[in-house]
Amino acid sequence: MKKPFLHNVETDSICQPPSPSVIFVDRAFRMLARLGVILVFSLIVVLVLEIGIKALPSIQKSGLDVITGTVWDVGQQKFGILPAIWGTLYSSLIALFVGGFFGISMAIFLTQDFLHPRLAAIFRAIVELLAAIPSVVYGLWGIFVVIPAIRPLTDELNESLGWIPFFSSTLSGPGLLPAALVLAIMILPTIAAVSQDALRAVPLRTKQAAYGMGTTHWEAILKVMVPTAATGIFGSLVLGLGRALGETMALAMLIGNSNQISLSLFAPANTLAAMLALNFPEAGPSEIEVLMYAALVLMLITLVVNVLGSMIITYAQRGMK
Secondary structure (H helix, E strand, C coil), X not given: XXXXXXXXXXXXXXXXXXXXXXXXXXXXXXXXXXXXXXHHHHHHHHXXXXXXXXXXXXXXXXXXXXXXXXXXXXXXXEECCHHHHHHHHHHHHHHXXXXXXXXXXXXXXXXXXXXXXXXXXHHHHHHHHHCCXXXXXXXXXXXXXXXHHHHHHHHHHHHHHCCCHHHCCCCCCCCXXXXXXXXXXXXXXXXXXXXXXXXXXXXXXXXXXXXXXXXXXXXXXXXXXXXXXXXXXXXXXXXXXXXXXXXXXXXXXXXXXXXXXXXXXXXXXXXXXXXXXXXCCCCCHHHHHHHHHHHHHHHHHHHHHHHHHHHHHHHHHHHHC
16 A cells, blocks of 8 residues: 655745745855955956056166066165065975965874864864954064074084074074064864865775775875865965965064075075065155066965966866865
8 A cells, every 4th residue: 555645845835946035145245255356356457557557667677687687776766676576485495385384284183083072172272363463563573582583503503503504604693584484374174174174175985994994094194185185285385375474574574684695594685575674664666666666576486386386286186186
């Protein structure tokens, strides 16, 4: 005997076509989303045009001489930003190496059952609080804590390994290394947070399958979990590098603001963002044009880094399918 058909209200509501109110909400959301995209794109275009128009006189007058020049002398009207470009890339890459290592390690530690879930949640909150500390506080901490702490080690490295270009000078005060170390701490929360999301997104069955094949805990992490989440982890590194390239106040306080190109980790240097922040208040009309030129170069560097990162992530995702 067949069972009588049971009327299910939830099934009927799902099977029914969307109501006019649902259609209205959906269309409104789509319109708001498109409006948001248009506004963001318009803001970027306006920003680039505004900076580009103000930098145009300097571009027409000096061309690439500003980018390839190494001397910044307002009195002689010589403006070269190559040392600042070098310092920006050099300090950001060092910070990315240090912050990336500790950020990914922290993400593994907090997501792969090394701690009780409640204790891991406390540590995650502490790491996220690092992102809320103002940049100027990091700069003060670097001046009064980091520089005195690493100076004995830098002096020893200079005395024993001074023939190596990376240790060829002494750390007399602000310099590239303390700036890069503080910058690494500043980008660490971003890398750790995004890497944690990438590792948590790996299906539990993947990890269980690795254990079923006889792997140890660390083998499952390093040979299965990390490679599976590699795309998201690399995305965190790109985000961290993007923030490092644009960081201003802490770098202005710690890097030394010296227009020189050197491989030494202990020598003072300069960055584009720090140069903009320190020179704008007292800049004359001709200097403002060059500073706008430098701002345009910094935006271009950031854009190139993000585009290359997106291309690599897309290529990696296609390779994993």
